[in-house]
Structure formats: structure tokens, C-alpha cells
Amino acid sequence: MGDKNINAPLTEAIYYILLSLMQPMHGYGIIQNVKEMSGGRLVLAAGTLYGAITNLLTKGWIEAAGEEENSRKKEYVITTQGKAALMAELARLEELTANGRKVMEV
Amino acid sequence: MRKVEWHWWTIGQYKEEEKWLNKKAQEGQALVSAFAVRYEFEPCAPGEYTYKIVFTDHMPGTDGRVAFEEFLAESGIEEVGRFHRWAYYRKKNDGTPFEMFNTTREELAHANKIKKLATVLLAVILLTLVMEVTAFIHRPKELFGVVLFVALMSGFVFKVYKDCVKLVKELERENRLFE
Known part of the structure; x- marks a missing residue:
């Protein structure tokens, strides 16, 4: 069965988490990566990130990627389904900016 | 030296309770233990910690709660008190605000x-x-x-x-x- 929400807008946090997980990463790594990508504007709150990871795992958009040696830190990575959601969001954002630029003539 | 205080807050006043704990931390009193109406503090550098109170999805000791706390520990967040599904978390101030939720x-x-x-x-x-x-x-x-x-x-x-x-x-x- 297809994912009916695959074309629904993603929250900013989910978008950045999925982008971060194009390579395997653990929770704190995601927080640091998102902070860096957003130029320090977005600092993911721990509760928000935990809830997002739990939901994304349930949805099958990310999966566990094994654990670091001598560490209990869990790593996660994006799945094919997650990549499809990310691509759909990218297309949606591009459409929004393209139309905005065309109308505003900027 | 540790100091014990007794204070009563209802569960709907957890935001006020949080403010009170953070004010104490600003004054150099860090919460080190909390259970129901009993709070234990010890001296700290003013503003050394920020506190958050969370009504967790799981009871203490359950797999879900342990997983949540291990996850928080990765970000330097530690639990200092618990009561049923309530948890008191703190984080050392590192220049970035400590929030539990973004929205x-x-x-x-x-x-x-x-x-x-x-x-x-x-x-x-x-x-x-x-x-x-x-x-x-x-x-x-x-x-x-x-x-x-x-x-x-x-x-x-x-x-x-x-x-x-x-x-x-x-x-x-x-x-x-x-x-």
C-alpha cells in the first residue's frame, strides 16, 4: 500500500533530520548537523528529536544502522521510502520558491 | 552542603515549577533530587544548569523510559528526579538554550x-x-x-x-x- 502522506509537507525538523540521515548518524550527531546546516538557526530539542525518530522508524522512513563500537549510541540512516519523501518535499519547496520568484519578480 | 525544601505544585503547574527550579539554579542552588513535594539542592555555580520537567510516556525502569533517557544522555541531559511518569532533567549550560520541544x-x-x-x-x-x-x-x-x-x-x-x-x-x- 502506498504512503498517502508521501506528498504532504514535512515539518522543518523532519526535513532536516531526513537530510542529516543521508549518512548514518546518532541523535547528538543529528542535532549538531542540523545546527550547522541551518547556520545555527535551528537547534533541535531533545524531546522533539526523540519523538521524530520514533515516528520515522514506525513509518519506515529511517532504520537503525547498527551501533558504534563500545557505545550504546544508536545510529540511524534514511531508507528508500524516506528518500522518496525527501525528494517529494524538495520538489514542493522548489515549486513554492519558483512561483514566488516569478510573481515577485526577484 | 545539601539543603532540603518542601514545595507543593499541581501537575498543571509544571511550567511554574520549572521556572522556580531554574531561578534556584540561577541563584546557585542546583536540584539534585526530587520526589513528589521533596526537593534537594546542592550549591552550584550560578546558572550552571537548566532544568526541564517532562511527563514521560513510560514508567521508570521500563524499556521505553530507559531508551529515552539513554537518548537524552547523548546530548548531556541527565535525570535528577523522578516521580511516577514525571522526570526532572537538567543540562549543563553550554551557551545553547535547553528546550525539550521545538514547537x-x-x-x-x-x-x-x-x-x-x-x-x-x-x-x-x-x-x-x-x-x-x-x-x-x-x-x-x-x-x-x-x-x-x-x-x-x-x-x-x-x-x-x-x-x-x-x-x-x-x-x-x-x-x-x-x-
């Missing part, structure tokens, strides 16, 4: 979970009150004390419920600004 929508979902608990408590106590009052009509002498106690408890639980409703309303109002 008011998530705060609201958290507050609604607390309100749900208060609603169940209120329903149970009111049902008990109705049953006791019904029995009291037939045996007034024996049940006077019990009815009085249940009536006082109902008043207390109603106050808890009212605080939760107020908190949820405030967050709903704020949430409307950002949707």
Missing part, C-alpha cells in the same frame, strides 16, 4: 497528556464521592469522616484539573499564533 504544538501535545491524566483522576474521585454520599444517606454517623475526606480530595483534584485546563488553554492560544 508550541509539541508543548501542547505534552500538556494534553497531563490534562488527560487529571481528567481520569477527577472522574474517579467524583465517582467515589457520589458513591460515598449515597451510602452516607443511609449510614450518616459511620461515614461522615469518609465523606469529608473524599470531598476534600475532590476539591484538591478539581484544583489540579483546573490548572491543567488553564495550561492547555494558554498553549492553544499561543499555538494559534504560529500555525
Whole structure:
């Protein structure tokens, strides 16, 4: 069965988490990566990130990627389904900016 | 030297409780243990820690709770107190704000979970009150004390419920600004 929400807008946090997980990463790594990508504007709150990871795992958009040696830190990575959601969001954002630029003539 | 303080907050006042703990930390008193109305503090550098109170999805010791706390520990967040599903977390100040949620929508979902608990408590106590009052009509002498106690408890639980409703309303109002 297809994912009916695959074309629904993603929250900013989910978008950045999925982008971060194009390579395997653990929770704190995601927080640091998102902070860096957003130029320090977005600092993911721990509760928000935990809830997002739990939901994304349930949805099958990310999966566990094994654990670091001598560490209990869990790593996660994006799945094919997650990549499809990310691509759909990218297309949606591009459409929004393209139309905005065309109308505003900027 | 550790100092013990006793303070009573309802579950709907957890934001005020959080502010109180952070004010204490700003004054150099760090919470090191909390259980119900008992709080234990020890000296710290002013503003060394920030505190957050969370109504977690899991009971202490369960797999879900352990997983959540291991996850928080990765970000330098430690648990200093627990009571049922309540948890007191702190983080050393590193220049970035310590928040548990990024959006008011998530705060609201958290507050609604607390309100749900208060609603169940209120329903149970009111049902008990109705049953006791019904029995009291037939045996007034024996049940006077019990009815009085249940009536006082109902008043207390109603106050808890009212605080939760107020908190949820405030967050709903704020949430409307950002949707």
C-alpha cells in the first residue's frame, strides 16, 4: 500500500533530520548537523528529536544502522521510502520558491 | 552542603515549577533530587544548569523510559528526579538554550497528556464521592469522616484539573499564533 502522506509537507525538523540521515548518524550527531546546516538557526530539542525518530522508524522512513563500537549510541540512516519523501518535499519547496520568484519578480 | 525544601505544585503547574527550579539554579542552588513535594539542592555555580520537567510516556525502569533517557544522555541531559511518569532533567549550560520541544504544538501535545491524566483522576474521585454520599444517606454517623475526606480530595483534584485546563488553554492560544 502506498504512503498517502508521501506528498504532504514535512515539518522543518523532519526535513532536516531526513537530510542529516543521508549518512548514518546518532541523535547528538543529528542535532549538531542540523545546527550547522541551518547556520545555527535551528537547534533541535531533545524531546522533539526523540519523538521524530520514533515516528520515522514506525513509518519506515529511517532504520537503525547498527551501533558504534563500545557505545550504546544508536545510529540511524534514511531508507528508500524516506528518500522518496525527501525528494517529494524538495520538489514542493522548489515549486513554492519558483512561483514566488516569478510573481515577485526577484 | 545539601539543603532540603518542601514545595507543593499541581501537575498543571509544571511550567511554574520549572521556572522556580531554574531561578534556584540561577541563584546557585542546583536540584539534585526530587520526589513528589521533596526537593534537594546542592550549591552550584550560578546558572550552571537548566532544568526541564517532562511527563514521560513510560514508567521508570521500563524499556521505553530507559531508551529515552539513554537518548537524552547523548546530548548531556541527565535525570535528577523522578516521580511516577514525571522526570526532572537538567543540562549543563553550554551557551545553547535547553528546550525539550521545538514547537508550541509539541508543548501542547505534552500538556494534553497531563490534562488527560487529571481528567481520569477527577472522574474517579467524583465517582467515589457520589458513591460515598449515597451510602452516607443511609449510614450518616459511620461515614461522615469518609465523606469529608473524599470531598476534600475532590476539591484538591478539581484544583489540579483546573490548572491543567488553564495550561492547555494558554498553549492553544499561543499555538494559534504560529500555525
